[in-house]
Amino acid sequence: MERSIREMMTNDQTSRSQFIRSLIDPRRDINDECGYPETEEMTAEMYRDLYDREAIAARVVEVMPRESWQISPRVFETEDVENTTPFELALRELSKSLGGKGWFVGTQGDPLWSWLERVDVLSGIGTYGVLLLGLDDGLAMSEPAVGLNEKGENINAPEQKLLFIRAFDESLAVITATENDKENPRFGQPTTYQITVNNQDQDASSSHVFDTTTIDVHWTRVIHVADNRGSSQLFGVPRMLHVLNRLWDLRKLYSGSAEMYWRGAFPGFSLETLPEVAGETTVDLSAMRTSM
Numbered sequence: 001m002e003r004s005i006r007e008m009m010t011n012d013q014t015s016r017s018q019f020i021r022s023l024i025d026p027r028r029d030i031n032d033e034c035g036y037p038e039t040e041e042m043t044a045e046m047y048r049d050l051y052d053r054e055a056i057a058a059r060v061v062e063v064m065p066r067e068s069w070q071i072s073p074r075v076f077e078t079e080d081v082e083n084t085t086p087f088e089l090a091l092r093e094l095s096k097s098l099g100g101k102g103w104f105v106g107t108q109g110d111p112l113w114s115w116l117e118r119v120d121v122l123s124g125i126g127t128y129g130v131l132l133l134g135l136d137d138g139l140a141m142s143e144p145a146v147g148l149n150e151k152g153e154n155i156n157a158p159e160q161k162l163l164f165i166r167a168f169d170e171s172l173a174v175i176t177a178t179e180n181d182k183e184n185p186r187f188g189q190p191t192t193y194q195i196t197v198n199n200q201d202q203d204a205s206s207s208h209v210f211d212t213t214t215i216d217v218h219w220t221r222v223i224h225v226a227d228n229r230g231s232s233q234l235f236g237v238p239r240m241l242h243v244l245n246r247l248w249d250l251r252k253l254y255s256g257s258a259e260m261y262w263r264g265a266f267p268g269f270s271l272e273t274l275p276e277v278a279g280e281t282t283v284d285l286s287a288m289r290t291s292m
Helices: 001-024 029-033 044-053 056-070 086-099 111-121 241-264 275-278 287-292
Strands: 129-135 164-171 174-179 192-196 213-218 222-225
Touching: 029 241, 044 056, 056 111, 056 241, 086 111, 086 164, 111 129, 111 164, 111 222, 129 174, 129 192, 164 192, 192 222
Parallel strands: none
Antiparallel strands: 129 164, 129 222, 174 192, 192 213
16 A cells, blocks of 8 residues: 555656656747747837737736826925925926816826826836927927936036927837947937837827827937836836736637637527417428528
């Protein structure tokens, strides 16, 4: 009896070991056999498509930002509530200008926090997101903002007004040039972005006609946001990456169940008569086919 139990335990352990070895066996490609895309094959557009079309994928991206931004932060320079500092006044005016004209007057800073929440979400779809700053300096977006040099140092920046803010995910804000000077503190960081504005493919109201515009933007007019950064200061880890295989499993499960039923359901019609007149009724099959 003892010998039989020992053999059963040995067989069980051997089966588990063989299963584990099959997972790490270089002769087996689990991703390929299960239909999972390789990590390097995933593009910003593919992550965006998952986010747009899969509810669980969207929840993975949004859960932390939505929970974190439920309560708007309070920004103050001093604890003296009777004294409003110039900074606090400027923040209040910025909130009003970004929100535009309206009948509703919300909490101070609401439009600003709304934009920050949006870029928090968008930066987690791919490896980064950006905030585009619209300044009233009268220069083209491709030119450096007044007051900053190429090293990002302040050179007597004049007082400027922030006209607007726009948020974009990685698929709409492509890095086209980086700093190559090793003597520059910004070595390896972006110098130019190519931003697509009014992209119909990602617009909820894409049934309307918009002019899709692509503009070159200098880095001084952009705030680069990267979440879950590791060895890179520039690119973060997409929030969907760690659960990507499970998201693919869900796609196969949900779509496979519906497709299996659709293909396996009996594609026919059942024509019946009342039971009490069944024996007295003559069915004209030819007329039925014609009427159908």
